[in-house]
Amino acid sequence: MYERHDSPAALPIYAQVSEVLIREIASGRLADGQRLPPERQLAAAHQVTVRTLRKSLKMLENKGLLERVQGSGNYVRSNPEAQSIYSMFRIELLAGGGLPTAKFLDICECEKPAELPKFGTSKHATRMRRLRFLNKVPAALEEIWLDADSGAVLPEQASDSLYHYYQVKLGFWITRAEDYVSIGQTPDWTPPEFGKTAGATTGFIERLSWEQKPRPVEYSRTWFDTDTARYVQRLK
Known part of the structure; x- marks a missing residue:
């Protein structure tokens, strides 16, 4: 799904995963307060390592789009002020x-x-x-x-x-x-x-x-x- 970082046009893999999750939150497919799947499961779904996924989640946390609760999991937080690399790109798949x-x-x-x-x-x-x-x-x-x-x-x-x-x-x-x-x-x-x-x-x-x-x-x-x-x- 993701472009290799050795391509001159590609973002780092962790940033690509972060952008996918940001667009999922913006489209409503990931709702405010929703608990994300366990990290190993989420990493497998995105075909990345857990280490890479954690870098992606850290980007979301820094943007105020994720709350990490010790012993409970990672929860989506809506933040209309959050900016992303593709925040001005307005085209989405029909499914979002x-x-x-x-x-x-x-x-x-x-x-x-x-x-x-x-x-x-x-x-x-x-x-x-x-x-x-x-x-x-x-x-x-x-x-x-x-x-x-x-x-x-x-x-x-x-x-x-x-x-x-x-x-x-x-x-x-x-x-x-x-x-x-x-x-x-x-x-x-x-x-x-x-x-x-x-x-x-x-x-x-x-x-x-x-x-x-x-x-x-x-x-x-x-x-x-x-x-x-x-x-x-x-x-x-």
Whole structure:
């Protein structure tokens, strides 16, 4: 289920397990106050060692999403303020949750097309095209444009979580985003792995993202397979 950490795009295994559990809590599949299975059982379910699982649980505890009671077990605690690497990733499997991973199809530096909305200060941007998976199930296509004045994404360093990459490699972080959700048709670069042909009708999201500046620095568009996934926005 989890990507090996020797892949340049992969998070450490313990962080991947933590993200899965965070998304399970956010979706309600793990309810506030629920007792988690014993650690050995939970580790076996996620196909990791108990040592790795305990590092994952420690991350949840640090975020206020887990209470560890000596002699009793580990209990889920709801915390609307908790942030995760994928806290701004709004697509889930129809059953809820799912670990996001990505396969980069293309990364290039190019001039911004005239039809894109205004973002950033440069005429150029890094354009990234990706196939998104949830629990290794193809779920979405993404085309992401990062303004050149904010930095460049190097193919050999590209990460599953671009927001995490921006913070670690480029020194800024996304503080807010606006999503516009509608219906769209898959682009002409749709890969066969997606399961839909180019021009197929899917869910469609346009997003503008801001860092600590008055204008957005990133624009993206996402086509998601409504037979597999859905867009979720929780208000708390």
